[in-house]
Amino acid sequence: MKEAEKPRTGNKFCCISKLKVFLLSLSLAYVGKTMSGAYMNSMYTQIEKQFNIPASLVGIINGSFEIGNLLLIGFVSYFGAKLHRPRIIALGCTVLSFGCLLISLPHFLFGRYHIESSISQWENFSVVPLCLVNQSLISLPTEEPSTGCLHTATVIGPFLGFLLASFCAELFVDLESVDAEDITITATDARWVGAWWLGILVCASLNLLAGIPFWFLPKSLVKEGESNESEEKSKKSVVPLQENDKDEAKQTMYEIAKDFIPFLKALFCNPVYMLFICITVLQFSAFNGMISFMPKYLEQQFGKSASDAIFLIGVYNLPVICVGYFFGGLFMKKFKINIYQAANIAFWVSLLEYLLYFAAYWTVCDTSPVAGLTVSYEGIEQVSYAENTLLAGCNRDCDCPLKVWDPVCGNNGITYVSPCLAGCKASGGTGKSVVFENCTCVAATGLSSQNVSAILGQCDGEENCDKMLRYFLVLSLVCSFIFSLAAMPGYMVLIRSLKPEEKSFGVGIHGLASRVFAGIPSPIYFGALIDTTCLKWGSMTCGGEGACRMYDIVTYRWLYLGLPAVLRGVSYIPSALILLILKKKLKSESQILLNAPVEMQDKEQEALK
Numbered sequence: 290m291k292e293a294e295k296p297r298t299g300n301k302f303c304c305i306s307k308l309k310v311f312l313l314s315l316s317l318a319y320v321g322k323t324m325s326g327a328y329m330n331s332m333y334t335q336i337e338k339q340f341n342i343p344a345s346l347v348g349i350i351n352g353s354f355e356i357g358n359l360l361l362i363g364f365v366s367y368f369g370a371k372l373h374r375p376r377i378i379a380l381g382c383t384v385l386s387f388g389c390l391l392i393s394l395p396h397f398l399f400g401r402y403h404i405e406s407s408i409s410q411w412e413n414f415s416v417v418p419l420c421l422v423n424q425s426l427i428s429l430p431t432e433e434p435s436t437g438c439l440h441t442a443t444v445i446g447p448f449l450g451f452l453l454a455s456f457c458a459e460l461f462v463d464l465e466s467v468d469a470e471d472i473t474i475t476a477t478d479a480r481w482v483g484a485w486w487l488g489i490l491v492c493a494s495l496n497l498l499a500g501i502p503f504w505f506l507p508k509s510l511v512k513e514g515e516s517n518e519s520e521e522k523s524k525k526s527v528v529p530l531q532e533n534d535k536d537e538a539k540q541t542m543y544e545i546a547k548d549f550i551p552f553l554k555a556l557f558c559n560p561v562y563m564l565f566i567c568i569t570v571l572q573f574s575a576f577n578g579m580i581s582f583m584p585k586y587l588e589q590q591f592g593k594s595a596s597d598a599i600f601l602i603g604v605y606n607l608p609v610i611c612v613g614y615f616f617g618g619l620f621m622k623k624f625k626i627n628i629y630q631a632a633n634i635a636f637w638v639s640l641l642e643y644l645l646y647f648a649a650y651w652t653v654c655d656t657s658p659v660a661g662l663t664v665s666y667e668g669i670e671q672v673s674y675a676e677n678t679l680l681a682g683c684n685r686d687c688d689c690p691l692k693v694w695d696p697v698c699g700n701n702g703i704t705y706v707s708p709c710l711a712g713c714k715a716s717g718g719t720g721k722s723v724v725f726e727n728c729t730c731v732a733a734t735g736l737s738s739q740n741v742s743a744i745l746g747q748c749d750g751e752e753n754c755d756k757m758l759r760y761f762l763v764l765s766l767v768c769s770f771i772f773s774l775a776a777m778p779g780y781m782v783l784i785r786s787l788k789p790e791e792k793s794f795g796v797g798i799h800g801l802a803s804r805v806f807a808g809i810p811s812p813i814y815f816g817a818l819i820d821t822t823c824l825k826w827g828s829m830t831c832g833g834e835g836a837c838r839m840y841d842i843v844t845y846r847w848l849y850l851g852l853p854a855v856l857r858g859v860s861y862i863p864s865a866l867i868l869l870i871l872k873k874k875l876k877s878e879s880q881i882l883l884n885a886p887v888e889m890q891d892k893e894q895e896a897l898k
Contacts (some may be wrong), residue, residue: 310502310506311375311502311503311506313502314499314502314503314506315378317495317498317499318378318381318382318496318499318500318503319443319446320445320446320449320495320499321382321385321446321492321495321496321498321499322385322446322496323443323444323445323446323447323450324446324447324449324450324453324492324495325385325389325450325489325492325495325496326354326446326447326450327446327447327448327449327450327451327454327603328450328451328453328454328488328489328492329351329354329392329489330351330580330581331450331451331454331455331458331584331599331602332454332457332458332483332485332488332489333347333350333351333581333582333584334347334582334584334585334588334595335458335462335482335483335485335595336350336485337836338479338480338481338482338836339396339402339462339482339485340395340399340836341405341827341828341829341833341835341836342835342836343816343820343823343834343836343837344582344585344815344816344817344819344820344837345813345816345817345819345820346816347581347812347816348581348811348812348813348814348815348816348817349812349813349816351581351812351813351816352808352809352810352811352812352813353809354808355804355805355808355809356809359801359804359805359809375503375504375506375507376503376504378500378503379500379501379502379503379504380500381500382496382497382499382500382503383496383497383500385496386493386494386496386497386500387493389489389490389492389493389496390489390490390493392489393486393489393490393493396462396485396486397486401463401466401467402462402463402482404472404473404474404480405480405693405694405695405827405828405835406473406480406693406695419708419709419713419714419715419716419725420684420687420689420708420709420711420712420713420714420729444607444608444610444611444614447603447607448603448607448608450488450492450603451599451600451602451603451604451607452600452603453488453491453492454488454599454603455596455597455599455600455603456488456596457483457484457485457487457488458476458483458484458485458594458595458596458599459476459483459594459596460483460484460487461481461482461483461484462482462483462484462485462486464484464487470720471720472721473720473721473723473745474721474745474746475594475721475746476594476595476596477592477593477594477746477747478696478746478747479588479694479696479747479827479838479839480694480827480838481594481595483595483596552790552791552794553794553798555788555791556787556791556794556795556798559786559787560866560870561782561786561867561870561871562783562786562787562795562799564863564864564866564867564870565779565782565783565786565799565863565867566798566799566802566803567860567863568779568860568863568864568867569799569802569803569807570802570803570806570807571807571856571857571859571860571863572856572857572860573803573807573808573811574806574807574810574811574856575811575852575853575854575856575857576853577807577808577811577812578811578812578814578815578852578853579815579849579853581811581812581815581816582812582815582816582819582849583598583602584598584599584602585819586845586849587601587602587758589839589840589842589845590654590842590845590846591654591750591754591755591757591758591761592654592657592749592750592754593758601758601762605762605763605765605766605769606765606766606769609766609769609770609773610769610770610773611773612770612773613769613770613771613772613773613774613776614773614776614777616774617773617774617775617776617777617778618777620774620777621777621778621781626778626781627875628781628782628785628786628871629868629871629872629874629875631778631779631781631782631785632778632779632782632864632867632868632871633868634775634778635775635776635778635779635782635864636775636861636864636865636868638771638772638774638775638778639772639775639779639864640861641771642768642771642772642775643854643857643858643861645764645767645768645771646768646850646853646854646857647854648764649761649764649765649850650846650850651760652757652758652760652761652764653757653843653846654750654753654754654757654758654842655750655753655754656670656672656841656842656843657704657747657748657750657839657842658670658702658703658704658748659696659703659704659705659706659747659824659825659839660679660681660703660704660705660706660710660711660730661673661678661679661680661681661706661710662678662679662706662824662825662839663824663841664703665678665681666681666682666683666684666730666733666734667733667734668701668703668734672824672841672843673824674823674824674841676691677691679691679706679710680710681730681733682733683712683729683730683732683733684709684710684711684712684729684730687709687710687712689707689709689710690707690709691706691710692826692828693706693707693828694706694707694825694827694828694838694839695707695708696745696746696747697711697713697725697743697744697745697746698743698744698745698746698747698748698749699711699728699730699731699734699741699742699743699748700731700740700741700742700743701731701734702748703731703734703748704747704748705728705730705731705743706825708725708728708743710730711725711728711730711731711743712728712729712730712731712732712733713725713726713727713728713729713731713742713743714726714727714728714729715727721745723744723745724742724743724744725742725743725744726741726742727741727742728741728742728743729741731743782867783795783796783799784796815849815852818848818852819840819845819848819849820837821844821848822840822841822844822845822848823837823839823840823841824839824840824841825837825838825839826838
């Protein structure tokens with residue numbers, strides 16, 4: 290026998306088969322895309338602080354990322370299957386890379402970040418504005434001039450994105466121009482801004498590199514191990530990177546587009562498909578809103594730094610999601626689950642996770658005592674959104690600015706919005722070790738007049754917060770794992786509800802709908818609701834309202850956890866309808882199968898006659 294010939298040299302790329310190059314490149318492209326998305330989601334709070342913008346505007350920035358997808362996803366999902374797919378992927382990677390560079394530009398164009406403070410952090414501490422009765426204070430500083438591989442990649446990418454975001458959030462935003470010793474705040478301070486722009490440059494480089502191999506790949510590839518002889522005899526040895534043969538590739542644009550409306554009509558008349566889109570919109574709205582503001586939630590509820598919050602989200606959630614995807618897919622494959630069984634599994638497993646989700650309401654942390662906002666100056670608990678509650682008898686004659694957020698921690702355990710509002714009349718030390726002394730408002734809580742000092746920064750949270758954070762993270766881990774088990778059965782319902790010729794277009798429209806009705810609006814209304822819980826707004830150098838420095842964490846918790854609960858609860862209505870439709874369809878198909886042998890017997894008898 291003649292030995293099978295090896296693939297021709299033309300089917301290899303640098304001694305590696307082009308098929309393997311394609312799969313590796315596609316996996317790298319997935320890593321780059323998902324890494325960029327996860328990184329940006331983690332860094333929105335840093336952008337909010339640097340440019341002094343409210344959470345609602347951050348939501349608009351987040352949603353605008355989906356607008357780019359919206360403009361092209363329908364076109365690519367339909368026409369991409371009929372054009373040179375590798376080059377389209379290469380173009381997408383390149384555009385994403387330049388988009389990342391564009392996002393980083395504001396850091397270089399707007400100059401150095403100035404920490405909001407009643408003290409100019411670049412000058413000597415002799416200019417500290419303290420409680421100087423009947424004297425005006427210094428104004429604010431002015432501003433200076435292949436399905437296994439691909440699913441794994443979609444989890445590895447966000448994991449790397451969260452790790453990169455955690456690292457960059459620990460670095461000060463102006464690391465290239467500011468000495469670390471000159472920074473008077475810590476990473477847990479509400480005014481801290483990490484080097485968000487640095488990771489974006491890394492993501493831009495990765496996306497640019499990921500797109501390079503696709504420019505050199507052909508339109509179709511030869512299967513590994515196929516001989517040239519068999520290739521000449523049969524066209525089956527060609528693995529298309531697009532779902533069309535040579536004749537289809539030569540079709541005109543009109544011939545390609547003429548089936549667009551019939552395909553769209555068929556999808557709209559598919560009840561299972563349309564109900565699945567409703568479920569996706571509701572579920573994705575809940576997920577997208579939560580993940581966009583989860584770093585802020587951990588910062589505000591549990592007193593963690595942005596760096597720690599981002600790291601904990603990545604470590605506790607993404608690995609178990611990967612494991613859940615794997616076991617969910619393995620279960621589907623091993624037991625050969627049909628569409629009705631898959632819908633049942635997705636429904637009940639998801640419902641179990643939904644019920645566990647409500648335990649998050651018990652992972653609460655005590656409200657941080659801040660004079661004039663969450664407690665009175667006498668230490669009595671209260672919540673106030675009014676600015677005039679920052680004034681009290683101990684500081685009313687100090688002529689303090691009320692807009693500034695420059696917190697100090699009194700040795701009574703209460704945080705004060707500024708040294709002036711704490712009634713401090715003297716200071717000693719330099720840099721982060723400065724101590725404010727003779728603070729009359731600290732003395733108002735009952736401390737002896739000889740021990741009434743304060744230090745820079747908010748008071749540390751109680752030990753109870755660390756314990757509750759662990760409970761929240763463990764609950765998040767369990768819920769993420771259970772929900773990911775339901776993801777593969779749910780995706781199977783989507784795919785099997787479509788005819789083979791509708792799959793590419795159907796998946797594209799599904800992605801389009803989820804972006805239009807969930808990806809774009811959900812961060813906006815989540816951010817707007819979060820803004821309503823703000824107790825103390827920061828101030829801009831021009832005197833306008835800036836980013837929120839402190840929230841009413843009880844109301845924040847109810848809104849942040851409650852809105853996803855409502856959205857997800859409503860999603861179980863179309864889920865139940867899908868189960869009813871599929872059950873009815875299964876019964877009708879079973880009846881046809883039962884009647885088939887009888888009809889065959891009748892035909893056979895008639896033939897015999």
